[in-house]
Amino acid sequence: MLERIRIVLVQTYHPGNIGASARAMKTMGLGDLVLVAPRQFPDPEATRLAAGAVDLIEGCRVVDSLGEAVTDCVQVIGASARLRSLPLPCYHAPDAMIEAAWQRLPDGPVAVVFGRERSGLTNDEIGHCTHQLNIPANPDYGVLNLSQAVQIVAYEAFRRATRTAVAETPASRDTIYPTLDQLEHFHTHLHRALDSAGFLTQPHAKTEAHLRALFARAEPSRKELSILRGVLNALERRD
Template sequence: MLSNIRIVLVQTFHPGNIGAAARAMKTMGLTDLVLVNPRQFPDPEASRLAAGAEDLVEGARVVGSLAEAVSDCVQVVGASARLRSLPLPHFDEPDEMARDVVENAAHDPVALVFGRERFGLTKDEIGLCSHQVSIPANPDYGILNLSQAVQVLAYETFKAWRRRPESGYRPTLPAEERQPSREQVGHFHDHLGRVMQRSGFITQPHARTEAHLHALFARAQPSRRELSLLRGLLASLEGHLPEE
């Protein structure tokens, strides 16, 4: 579904903005980048600012017109200030747009179109779109950089996609950040109990004290890494205790 969502940049002036937009796309799982008459491309600055998304920059398709960029799309959303002179459907909120775009992208290509850094899309270019969307911002300073605008709409699109049950999205945590197994937690509490007794904190098994500590660590929900740090601390303390 995400592969059917295309980002189209029209006549981008600064090549670095192409790289920054590619980076914004990749963080949200979007990969289809089309450039309409960029002023300067390819360019080392585009690759430099991609910062890990160079593959999207290298795979970007360059075309001569917006019509060519969106000819196969069933929905084309132009990101711009609302032009009331054009009776296009308008999304006042990006999340509403994203839900609609993702629904259409389930079956066919769709496009999010962004205009030039200085003055956006022309009236004729908006006329090639099926919808408009605006990004609500501070009325006294509502200026977003091109890549910032791409990031906002890409994020809303990704959010709408991952909330669909069929997306199968599951955040991937590094192993050390995951919750420890019950076995690992059990070993920790056994270790803690030994240190408490050897240190003299408790002189005999004390179920109430141990239950309170079990509850404390259950509320804290330490990760595997944090549990490992705690066990390292206990091991260090053990090294300074008298032999039994």
């Protein structure tokens, strides 16, 4: 299951942090690294700090946007030190996050997203996530280096992978979760239906942002999402 856990680094400023994060991943058996618009990569400093994980650096995927990095994922967890005005479901401990993610891995990749060293993830980027992760730390100085945060998540994933020797029971048909791409198609369909019905009349009300947060908390399965889209189709046909 470890091969289905994806680490995504967004606009990393210091190339050395990319190398150190790759080393942290490989130490714990993770190998899926995606970089979103890094400031400077490839770079000798990234290679130097990767040490024995140069293969991860050389084999990582570099994309232009977070959406590109996570479109095939069934869960996208944004590591964030601060909560937004429309908070997504939040894990307040990395072990609890990994335990929940483990139940989804049979359905597809799970991404853990880390933002910029100084400013983290933007609100728009959090909008691509289904959940948030807050790593508890000293309230007087809770600043984790990027690679340290990656190391904590990677360690919890490795610990979960080695805890049980027996094979996991596959998820039942009704509990298969949609990919982010499928969720985006649903939200596009919902927007079209609401706009056609004249419901979206106040552009500053953040109605759609509230609805996104609602469905993120509900965590619909693929079957439930299909039912919701069937409801929207039926309503559209009545117009």
